[in-house]
Amino acid sequence: MTAAEFARAQEPAVTAKYFTLDEANRTLPFVSRIVHDIVDEYRHWRENIYRYELITAGRRADDAETEEQGRLRRAVDDSAHRINGFIEELSLVGCVFKGFEEGLVDFRSKLTDRDIFLCWKLGEPEIQHWHEVDAGVAGRRALVPELTG
Template sequence: MEERGSPVHLETVHHCASARLVVACPVNYYLLPVLHKYFTLDQANRTLPLVRRIVADITALYPAWRDLVYRYELASAQARPEQGESPEQLAVRAEIDGVARRINSYLQELEQIGCVFKGFEAGLVDFYGKLDGRDIFWCWKQGEDRIDHWHDLESGFAGRQPIPAVVGGGGAA
């Protein structure tokens, strides 16, 4: 596998009516170029048993994280800013941070494999690859048995296309 760059995790700041909440948010942003791993189609498919388990953990935790953030925002709307965070806000923030840490640890596992996690709702994962000499993503979605699609680096999920039969037999061009 050739290496080039991967996503960077940042914290997300939630502004609430009465408080400012900084949460380690499970969101990838592409701000700095770092190394990527390039996969043949066969190599990417061989990672799927592990990738499936990690993505299942992420997509199971994400709704809980989102619901906790919503609870915090509701509590903030009812709080008095001059009194700081209420005990309820502090407790919910601690839960948010715990869930976010777990999600981020799973995202780091995917990064170590060389995957790019793209979607909390659908469990989208891309693998850098090459097709006809150009950089592409091999595209996998939670629930799929194997990687059957690819897209340009810029087009995203909307640009998904079936992998040509010539490539589908084993390796990337």
């Protein structure tokens, strides 16, 4: 899977859904299972990419593909397909997948009159952070009373 395919898979749905904190937290049992699957499958994808690169290092482009290369290439493609499917499931829920290593997910929300993201990470029991739309994970802040209602 190329970086462009990953980026396309992470784009929000055409009609963005906005969540209250309670609504977003109610999705977490389902969302966490999907994110766990993504993170696990991503590890397999990276391992197979690494193994494929090891066995193809030093080979010429016109060399015929070995059986092992073909098996690994198919495994990489299969993992990428599964990852895309999981990310599509998240987009149908209305959230945006943001991070393969940590399992980051953003939920569109509002704080007073501006768009923000409620930010959740795999392993957290509930949403505890938010950030500005353009800030990303580095801008994560603890929830404020306006969001916790």
